[in-house]
Amino acid sequence: MFEISEYTVLARQINATLTGKTIRAGELGNSPHKFVWYNRTHEEFAELTQGKTVGLARAQGRWLSIQLEPGYVLLFGECGGKILFHPAGSPLPVKYHLLIHFEDGSALSATTQMWGAMELYEAGMEQERQYIKGMLPTPLDPAFTFDYFNHLIDELLQGQKRSAKSLLTQEQTIPGLGNSSAQDILFRARIGPRRALAEFSPGQRRDLYNAIVDVVGEIIAGGGRNDESDLFGQPGGYVRSMDSAAAGKPCPECGATVQKMQYLGGACYFCPNCQQ
Numbered sequence: 030m031f032e033i034s035e036y037t038v039l040a041r042q043i044n045a046t047l048t049g050k051t052i053r054a055g056e057l058g059n060s061p062h063k064f065v066w067y068n069r070t071h072e073e074f075a076e077l078t079q080g081k082t083v084g085l086a087r088a089q090g091r092w093l094s095i096q097l098e099p100g101y102v103l104l105f106g107e108c109g110g111k112i113l114f115h116p117a118g119s120p121l122p123v124k125y126h127l128l129i130h131f132e133d134g135s136a137l138s139a140t141t142q143m144w145g146a147m148e149l150y151e152a153g154m155e156q157e158r159q160y161i162k163g164m165l166p167t168p169l170d171p172a173f174t175f176d177y178f179n180h181l182i183d184e185l186l187q188g189q190k191r192s193a194k195s196l197l198t199q200e201q202t203i204p205g206l207g208n209s210s211a212q213d214i215l216f217r218a219r220i221g222p223r224r225a226l227a228e229f230s231p232g233q234r235r236d237l238y239n240a241i242v243d244v245v246g247e248i249i250a251g252g253g254r255n256d257e258s259d260l261f262g263q264p265g266g267y268v269r270s271m272d273s274a275a276a277g278k279p280c281p282e283c284g285a286t287v288q289k290m291q292y293l294g295g296a297c298y299f300c301p302n303c304q305q
């Protein structure tokens with residue numbers, strides 16, 4: 030799944046590569062997939078995208094918007110898979126969930142592995158979409174300060190009991206994070222996935238905040254995670270410390286065996302010694 034870091038890398042690459050290109054023809058998928066959410070028919074999508082020019086792309090949490098000027102926004106959200114640029118003359122994917130041909134012969138394709146939204150809105154209406162409207166500050170927003178984070182935890186303590194992993198991966202409390210980056214964030218903060226928020230020390234709140242900001246920044250600086258592709262089909266340069274490859278091997282910090290457990294809808298990888 031793309032998280033905020035991968036979408037930020039994609040947005041930057043789109044801004045450097047696609048801005049100003051004019052759409053010759055836009056198509057929704059030729060490969061039916063019941064977990065791809067479209068909000069247009071094939072005919073509407075083709076008609077509304079033809080002749081539009083690519084404007085600014087930006088990431089908001091686990092959503093990527095691309096202005097199609099005048100007047101429209103292409104929105105990808107909650108996707109895994111690939112969003113790829115194809116230079117003129119290069120082969121196009123046989124199966125895709127969205128394909129845009131540009132006047133200069135280049136193209137953009139999107140395919141998703143599990144699910145995802147690929148929608149076209151009148152500009153501004155995408156901000157009204159469920160999950161975007163009312164989105165809390167993401168780790169890349171100026172509003173995501175330590176004070177904000179501290180208050181967020183205080184507020185969550187009034188509600189249902191939640192754990193460290195839940196804070197990072199459930200209900201988009203911190204939009205843009207997901208199961209992949211959460212493993213490294215928790216390892217960096219030396220906090221176990223099941224640790225209850227109520228048990229955090231003031232120091233642990235600070236450590237977790239710093240780990241969120243640092244890991245998100247490092248994944249972006251690395252061009253995304255190495256298990257995801259960028260706009261050019263290249264893997265990112267960020268290698269996770271805690272993932273399936275680490276399970277059963279020595280912790281890079283202390284040498285204890287890295288454990289795997291199923292918890293909250295996905296596997297967790299953690300060091301039982303470093304992460305309390």
Ligand SMILES: [Zn+2]
Binds near residue numbers: 301303
């Ligand atoms: Zn360790």
